[in-house]
Amino acid sequence: MISLAAIRSGPRLQVVLGLATGIVFGFLLQKGGVTEYDVILGQLLLSDFTVVKVMLSAVLVGMIGVFALKAAGAVRLHCRAGTVGATVSGGLVFGAGFALLGYCPGTAAGAVGAGALDALIGMAGMVVGAGIFARLYPRIEKSVLNRGGFPADTLPELLGIRPGIVVALVAFVIIALLYLIAVAGF
Amino acid sequence: MIEWLAMARWSPYLVGACIGILIWTAFLLSDRPLGCSTAYAKTAGMVEAAVSRDSAKTMPYYQKITPTIDWQWTLLVGIVLGALLSAYLAGTFSLLLIPPLFAAQFGMDPFLRAAVALAGGVLLGFGARFAGGCTSGHGISGTLQLSLVSWVAAFCFFAGGILVAGLLFGFGGGGG
Numbered sequence: 001m002i003s004l005a006a007i008r009s010g011p012r013l014q015v016v017l018g019l020a021t022g023i024v025f026g027f028l029l030q031k032g033g034v035t036e037y038d039v040i041l042g043q044l045l046l047s048d049f050t051v052v053k054v055m056l057s058a059v060l061v062g063m064i065g066v067f068a069l070k071a072a073g074a075v076r077l078h079c080r081a082g083t084v085g086a087t088v089s090g091g092l093v094f095g096a097g098f099a100l101l102g103y104c105p106g107t108a109a110g111a112v113g114a115g116a117l118d119a120l121i122g123m124a125g126m127v128v129g130a131g132i133f134a135r136l137y138p139r140i141e142k143s144v145l146n147r148g149g150f151p152a153d154t155l156p157e158l159l160g161i162r163p164g165i166v167v168a169l170v171a172f173v174i175i176a177l178l179y180l181i182a183v184a185g186f
Numbered sequence: 187m188i189e190w191l192a193m194a195r196w197s198p199y200l201v202g203a204c205i206g207i208l209i210w211t212a213f214l215l216s217d218r219p220l221g222c223s224t225a226y227a228k229t230a231g232m233v234e235a236a237v238s239r240d241s242a243k244t245m246p247y248y249q250k251i252t253p254t255i256d257w258q259w260t261l262l263v264g265i266v267l268g269a270l271l272s273a274y275l276a277g278t279f280s281l282l283l284i285p286p287l288f289a290a291q292f293g294m295d296p297f298l299r300a301a302v303a304l305a306g307g308v309l310l311g312f313g314a315r316f317a318g319g320c321t322s323g324h325g326i327s328g329t330l331q332l333s334l335v336s337w338v339a340a341f342c343f344f345a346g347g348i349l350v351a352g353l354l355f356g357f358g359g360g361g362g
Contacts, residue, residue: 004214004215007215007216008215008216008217011256014216014256014257015255015256015257015260016260017215017216017257018216018256018257018258018259018260018261018264019260019261019263019264019267020264021208021211021212021216021220021257021261021264022260022261022262022263022264022265022266022267022268023264023265023267023268023271024204024208024264024268025205025208025220025261025264025265025268026264026265026266026267026268026269026270026271026272027268027269027271027272028196028201028204028205028208028268029201029265029268029269030268030269030272030273031193031195031196031201031272031276032195032196032198032201032202033195033198034201035269036285037285037287037288038285038286038287041285041287041288041351041355042287044344044347044348044350044351044352045348045351045352045355046348046358050198053198053199053202054198054201054202054205055202055321055325055326056202057198057199057200057201057202057203057205057206058202058203058205058206058209058326058330059202059206059326059329059330060202060203060206061202061203061205061206061207062205062206062207062209062210062326062327062330063206063329063330063331063332064206065206065207065209065210066209066210066213066330066331069210069213069214074214075213075214075217076217077331077333078213078217078218078219078327078331079328079331079333079335079336080318080319080323080324080328080333080335080336081318081335082317082318082335082339084338086316086317086318087317087318087335087338087339087342088338088342089316090312090313090314090315090316090317090318090339090342091313091317091338091339091340091341091342091343091345091346092313092342092345092346093309093312093313093316093317093346094309094310094313094314094316094317094320094339094342094343094346095313095342095343095344095345095346095347095348095349095350096306096309096313096346096347096349096350097305097306097307097308097309097310097311097312097313098306098310098321098343098346098347098350099306099346099347099348099349099350099351099354100302100303100305100306100309100350100354101302101303101306101307101310102285102288102303102306104222104310104320104321104322104325104343105222105223105225105226105310105311105314105320105321105322106222106262106265106320106321106322107321108307108310109222109262109265109266109269110265110266110268110269111269112266112269113265113266113267113268113269113270113271113272113273114269114270114272114273114278114279114280115273115279115280115281115282116282116283116285117281117282117283118282118283118284118285118299118300118303119303121300121303121304121307122303122304122306122307122310123226123307124304124307125303125304125305125306125307125308125309125310125311126223126226126307126308126310126311126314127226127229127230127233127311128230128307128308128311129226129307129308129309129310129311129312129313129314129315130223130226130227130229130230130311130312130314130315131227131230131231131233131234131311132308132311132312133227133247133311133312133315133316134227134230134231134234134245134247134248134251134315135245137245137246137247138245138246138247141246145316150334150335150338151334152334153333153334153335154331154332154333154334155332155333155334155337156332157334158334163332166332167332170332178199
């Protein structure tokens with residue numbers, strides 16, 4: 001039996017695991033229909049809720065499993081750092097790009113696999129966009145990216161409630177939302 | 187089994203649940219969340235390094251996000267292959283430049299679609315680095331950890347997307 005620590009620290013094994021994870025992820029995204037421009041634009045036009053159904057189901061199952069594994073001491077959380085200024089402005093710019101391209105960074109790669117050439121152009125654009133960011137990074141690191149810290153890292157910290165209870169509350173809200181979306185006929 | 191793998195579509199709830207389980211394995215075996223946008227920054231770094239090795243080495247962002255082939259980079263390659271496999275098994279693989287909904291609204295000009303896709307890609311790549319993640323890194327992996335940054339980012343992704351999609355196609359029209 002190889003230890004988890006050995007698996008995690010093996011660079012070659014991780015390269016293979018990344019590829020395997022990607023193959024499963026891409027297969028699932030394509031089967032879910034979210035590698036199609038029309039499905040993603042349908043979500044942003046609020047006429048097709050496939051994207052929200054996939055995302056909320058993933059968050060529901062992922063959240064319960066990750067917090068259970070964390071309680072068992074098998075995994076640790078990896079919350080990202082960020083500021084209000086960078087997250088809100090970057091998020092809105094990302095959203096605009098999302099609507100123009102009709103794919104996001106992951107689904108664009110899946111769409112290319114399914115034959116979408118516009119997604120390939122979009123992927124090239126994303127490399128350019130990330131490259132522009134890297135060029136600007138030294139100039140904006142201390143200013144724009146540093147504006148407005150969040151009051152807490154996680155929802156449980158913000159609310160002052162134990163993580164297990166927040167997980168149950170969020171699970172309830174997600175199930176209620178998925179139910180309402182289905183009842184509304186989407 | 188093969189009939190099931192050859193289906194064109196699976197239930198979105200099943201697909202989502204399977205992605206959730208896939209994220210357990212990423213946490214367990216790789217000690218990391220699942221995100222896609224970092225790979226684009228790594229690729230940009232590889233391009234910088236190919237043009238001028240010294241400049242890429244001294245750029246602060248590529249010291250943080252190293253331009254190397256690792257888990258995050260092969261993940262993106264895997265997504266292309268996995269989706270190709272899925273579409274091939276279902277018999278739905280087809281080369282396409284202009285999606286039907288885009289064509290119905292803006293016509294069949296390939297240069298227009300290419301220009302819009304390129305502009306969208308640049309904004310996605312820039313915005314994702316600014317916000318520190320994308321629809322999978324923040325939208326799924328971050329929100330499921332109950333990270334506050336990720337919930338705000340996911341909300342902004344959709345707020346910006348709904349606004350711009352509405353401007354392009356008309357609000358409440360449902361497209362077309």
